[in-house]
Amino acid sequence: MTPLYFGNSGRPLFGVFHPPWPGAPRARGRSAVLLCYPGPQEYNMTHWAFRKLSAALARDGAPVLRFDYTGTGDSSGSMVDGDLDTWVADIRTAHEELRDQSGIDHVSIVAMRLGAALAARACAEGLEVRDLVLWEPVVSGARYLDELESLDRREQLRLLHPANDRSRDELAGHRLTPTQRDAIARIDLRQLGRPSARRVSIFVSEEKPLFVALREALRVAGADSALHVVTEHAAVTNAGAREAALLSNKILGAMAAELANGTPE
Amino acid sequence: MTERALSFGADGRLVGILTEPDVATPRVEGAPAALLWNVGVNHHIGPHRSFVDLARSLAAAGITSLRFDLSGLGDSSVRRDAVPEAVRATDDLNEAAAVLEKRTGIRTLLPVGFCSSIDSAHAFALKDPRVVGACFLEGYAYRTRGFYAHYPMRLLSRERWRRFAAERLPGIDREATDEGRGAIGGVEHEKAALREAIYVRDYPEPEKLRADYEAMVARGVRMLFVYTGGDSSFNHVGQFDEMLGTSAIRASGNVELEYYPDVDHTFFRVAHRERVITRIVSWAKTSFVGGA
Numbered sequence: 001m002t003p004l005y006f007g008n009s010g011r012p013l014f015g016v017f018h019p020p021w022p023g024a025p026r027a028r029g030r031s032a033v034l035l036c037y038p039g040p041q042e043y044n045m046t047h048w049a050f051r052k053l054s055a056a057l058a059r060d061g062a063p064v065l066r067f068d069y070t071g072t073g074d075s076s077g078s079m080v081d082g083d084l085d086t087w088v089a090d091i092r093t094a095h096e097e098l099r100d101q102s103g104i105d106h107v108s109i110v111a112m113r114l115g116a117a118l119a120a121r122a123c124a125e126g127l128e129v130r131d132l133v134l135w136e137p138v139v140s141g142a143r144y145l146d147e148l149e150s151l152d153r154r155e156q157l158r159l160l161h162p163a164n165d166r167s168r169d170e171l172a173g174h175r176l177t178p179t180q181r182d183a184i185a186r187i188d189l190r191q192l193g194r195p196s197a198r199r200v201s202i203f204v205s206e207e208k209p210l211f212v213a214l215r216e217a218l219r220v221a222g223a224d225s226a227l228h229v230v231t232e233h234a235a236v237t238n239a240g241a242r243e244a245a246l247l248s249n250k251i252l253g254a255m256a257a258e259l260a261n262g263t264p265e
Numbered sequence: 266m267t268e269r270a271l272s273f274g275a276d277g278r279l280v281g282i283l284t285e286p287d288v289a290t291p292r293v294e295g296a297p298a299a300l301l302w303n304v305g306v307n308h309h310i311g312p313h314r315s316f317v318d319l320a321r322s323l324a325a326a327g328i329t330s331l332r333f334d335l336s337g338l339g340d341s342s343v344r345r346d347a348v349p350e351a352v353r354a355t356d357d358l359n360e361a362a363a364v365l366e367k368r369t370g371i372r373t374l375l376p377v378g379f380c381s382s383i384d385s386a387h388a389f390a391l392k393d394p395r396v397v398g399a400c401f402l403e404g405y406a407y408r409t410r411g412f413y414a415h416y417p418m419r420l421l422s423r424e425r426w427r428r429f430a431a432e433r434l435p436g437i438d439r440e441a442t443d444e445g446r447g448a449i450g451g452v453e454h455e456k457a458a459l460r461e462a463i464y465v466r467d468y469p470e471p472e473k474l475r476a477d478y479e480a481m482v483a484r485g486v487r488m489l490f491v492y493t494g495g496d497s498s499f500n501h502v503g504q505f506d507e508m509l510g511t512s513a514i515r516a517s518g519n520v521e522l523e524y525y526p527d528v529d530h531t532f533f534r535v536a537h538r539e540r541v542i543t544r545i546v547s548w549a550k551t552s553f554v555g556g557a
Contacts, residue, residue: 004270040314048308
């Protein structure tokens with residue numbers, strides 16, 4: 001794997017490129033795969049799962065790029081420098097970088113939680129991909145904020161010094177400006193329209209009404225969409241059992257298989 | 266400030282980010298380079314991205330750093346040969362020191378240990394003569410008589426009572442949404458996760474620790490210790506001296522100590538991270554740059 005900075009030299013993005021493993025099957029028409037992390041509050045707990053998924057895809061013969069949005073991970077800037085528009089633009093930049101690095105024109109995306117909402121928006125705005133895999137997607141921004149508030153409350157419960165005076169510019173251990181919060185609250189993937197993807201696959205560990213509604217909305221918009229429920233021992237979003245979620249391979253394997261199965265001969 | 270992504274080590278298995286001062290804030294000649302690596306299973310950005318913020322703040326003060334992942338963690342590949350974890354960590358730190366010298370010419374080092382990475386930071390700082398400074402965040406602590414004397418103060422802590430009640434009251438998560446309830450997992454889940462998270466570490470005996478610190482002080486190593494008032498074995502500032510006894514360690518002037526009673530173990534709150542980063546940078550400037 002190759003760690004690299006790319007994009008605008010004034011505000012470079014950090015990514016890790018995984019070339020296909022030596023000896024991996026060279027399927028004709030295989031797409032490169034871009035991985036989009038969740039938001040910063042859920043980034044640390046999912047980093048290892050992304051690395052494992054990268055390795056699984058590379059073993060299957062796919063070049064992979066995973067990258068950090070502006071103001072997150074090792075990318076330039078601080079949290080207040082990032083907003084949804086910037087992060088959607090980052091996905092387009094990373095998409096281009098992956099094409100350059102791999103020499104492959106066709107790109108598929110696997111995107112998790114807030115990353116799924118960002119990637120879906122990028123595709124609805126014209127970014128063309130082969131497969132769009134939405135992994136535990138944030139369907140409703142308002143609901144997502146509720147979940148982050150819950151995460152925050154649980155952390156506060158663990159802490160002995162809760163932030164009673166906590167500024168509303170902070171949520172679940174990271175800065176979140178009112179502008180960023182408002183933009184997230186407006187997310188509703190059901191209203192997004194049809195993404196420019198040959199196929200949209202939703203992978204979740206538990207069927208919930210929002211996910212079913214998203215699949216239905218995509219179908220009505222004319223997208224070839226499917227909802228895959230892969231029961232895990234613990235959902236990644238269940239932070240009370242993070243360790244179990246991080247060690248689980250089931251949903252990672254299912255997504256890798258879906259991408260491999262979709263490869264045209 | 267400039268940042269470069271590096272693959273390094275004998276087989277290129279290690280991944281890290283070299284952060285250097287730039288023309289706007291030139292490098293301070295003679296200052297050591299900071300080394301930052303994994304805290305538990307967190308990758309090299311540190312808990313809540315704290316190591317990125319620390320590296321950039323150090324660079325703004327003219328100090329170079331390398332944050333990286335040990336073999337098999339974060340973005341670094343697994344080492345193929347079978348060696349004990351402690352040896353592997355020391356080998357990886359040596360590889361990090363080597364790439365730092367190759368890329369920057371800097372030969373002196375400032376390891377930053379935090380919680381579980383204290384073990385490798387301590388061992389490296391003790392043995393390696395290139396280490397001229399070391400920062401220990403939530404380092405080794407032993408319960409002293411003073412600790413137990415302060416312990417009843419917990420009964421006066423409103424927050425401990427609040428937590429005690431919260432853990433026992435059903436429906437604490439009642440206000441969460443359906444999805445939120447799934448995300449929360451409940452207090453029982455949390456307690457189970459905490460139980461699972463417990464692992465065994467071999468602390469050095471207090472006498473050995475004192476001897477180690479004395480050896481580092483005698484070598485001229487400057488040290489900063491930061492303890493928090495979270496769920497730790499450290500609960501008052503005087504405990505450091507109680508742990509180590511009266512010795513040349515504190516009298517040397519090479520050791521600084523900070524105790525943040527209102528801060529929690531992972532520096533969850535932004536303001537707490539800013540406070541500790543400011544403290545570390547200020548200490549580094551005073552110690553190695555010639556004045557804060």
